[in-house]
Amino acid sequence: DIMMTQSPLSVAVTPGESASISCRSSKSLLHSNGITYLSWYLQRPEKSPQLLIYQISNLASGVSDRFSGSGSGTDFTLKISKVETEDVGIYYCVQFLEVPLTFGSGTKLEIK
Amino acid sequence: EVQLVESGEGLVQPGSSMKLSCVASGFTFSNYGMNWIRQAPKKGLEWIALIYYDSSSKYYADSVKGRFTISRDNSKNTLYLEMNSLRSEDTAMYYCATGSYFDYWGQGVMVTVSS
Numbered sequence: 233d234i235m236m237t238q239s240p241l242s243v244a245v246t247p248g249e250s251a252s253i254s255c256r257s258s259k260s261l262l263h264s265n266g267i268t269y270l271s272w273y274l275q276r277p278e279k280s281p282q283l284l285i286y287q288i289s290n291l292a293s294g295v296s297d298r299f300s301g302s303g304s305g306t307d308f309t310l311k312i313s314k315v316e317t318e319d320v321g322i323y324y325c326v327q328f329l330e331v332p333l334t335f336g337s338g339t340k341l342e343i344k
Numbered sequence: 345e346v347q348l349v350e351s352g353e354g355l356v357q358p359g360s361s362m363k364l365s366c367v368a369s370g371f372t373f374s375n376y377g378m379n380w381i382r383q384a385p386k387k388g389l390e391w392i393a394l395i396y397y398d399s400s401s402k403y404y405a406d407s408v409k410g411r412f413t414i415s416r417d418n419s420k421n422t423l424y425l426e427m428n429s430l431r432s433e434d435t436a437m438y439y440c441a442t443g444s445y446f447d448y449w450g451q452g453v454m455v456t457v458s459s
Contacts, residue, residue, distance in 0.1 A: 271445050273389075280439060280449040281389065292447070324389055328444060331403040333379075333391040 234259045234327050238336035245315045246344045253339045255308045255325035262305060269328035272301055272310045275338075276321040284323075285310065317343055346370040348440050348450035355456040360430055366423040366440030366450055374398075374418035376443045380425045382436035383452075390436075393425065408434075430457045 235258040245251045255270070262268045268288050275281040283292040285301040288308060298313045312319055320343055325336040352364035366378070380393045393414040394403045402414050413426040423440050437452040 273446070275389075280452055281446070282449065283445055283447050286445040292445075322388075326389075326391075326446070331394065332405045333394070335389045335391065338388045 233332055234261075234329065234334050236325055236327055236334050236336040238323075238325060238339050240339060241337075242340040242342065244342045244344045245312075247316060248314055251312045251315055251319075251341060253310045253312075253323050253325075253341075255303075255310070255336050257306045257308075257327055259329070260305045261327050261329045263329060268304065270301075270303070270308050271326050271328065272299075273324045273326065274319075274321050275324065276318075279321075281324065312341070315341075315343070346442070346448045348442065348448060350438065350440055350450040350453040353453035353455065355458065356430055357459050358431055358457055360457075361426070361428045362430060362455060363427070364425040364438055364440075364453060364455070366425075368421045368423065368440075368442070371442070371448075373416075373421040378414075378416060378423045378443075379441045379446060380412075380414060380423075381439045381441055381446070381449075382434075382455075383439070384433070384436045387436075395423070427455070430455075432457050 237256045239254045261270045272285040273281040289301040300311045302309050322338040322340050324338050347369045350366045377396050381391050392405045392408050395414045411429045415424045435457045439452045440450045442448045
């Protein structure tokens with residue numbers, strides 16, 4: 233199984249500042265078709281998760297452009313610019329390269 | 345508007361069975377693969393099952409393989425999860441989610457396995 237490792241476990245951010253979350257996979261997520269199957273999700277408190285970014289850097293429909301993704305192969309980063317209170321929650325990365333689909337353990341974002 | 349509505353929530357004893365449903369609307373259900381994902385209390389997310397749009401392929405996490413069965417009825421826009429031989433460690437919120445990237449999620453249903 234592909235292991236997904238996120239860091240940090242939690243991050244506290246002042247509103248208006250930026251935050252970065254790292255995700256590392258135990259195997260390259262680059263498929264032979266040229267697509268890298270890495271997505272990011274936000275689970276706000278007491279809510280269902282929502283898709284933020286797919287294929288490393290593609291913003292999901294309706295998601296603020298304050299969110300951006302980067303990386304390649306096995307190392308990926310989610311950046312949140314100008315953090316707002318509504319960004320509070322747990323962020324997860326997921327690999328879709330092969331089953332079993334696997335999640336990172338999550339990074340909790342809090343507001344200072 | 346895409347909507348996924350799960351049902352079948354409940355409390356059951358270890359060893360028993362339960363069936364969850366997920367009714368989809370707002371998109372062409374028969375064109376998309378579907379997934380079940382669960383979240384134990386205060387824990388992270390765990391993918392547990394995937395079914396192709398035409399039911400031609402099904403995949404399971406090792407933790408549920410042989411006990412859970414994913415199925416769908418495209419005529420009813422409904423996804424199912426049949427859960428047998430339930431264990432206390434199956435206690436979780438269960439979500440259905442669409443497509444290749446979990447584009448949309450339901451609100452989740454709570455399954456509690458306890459004596």
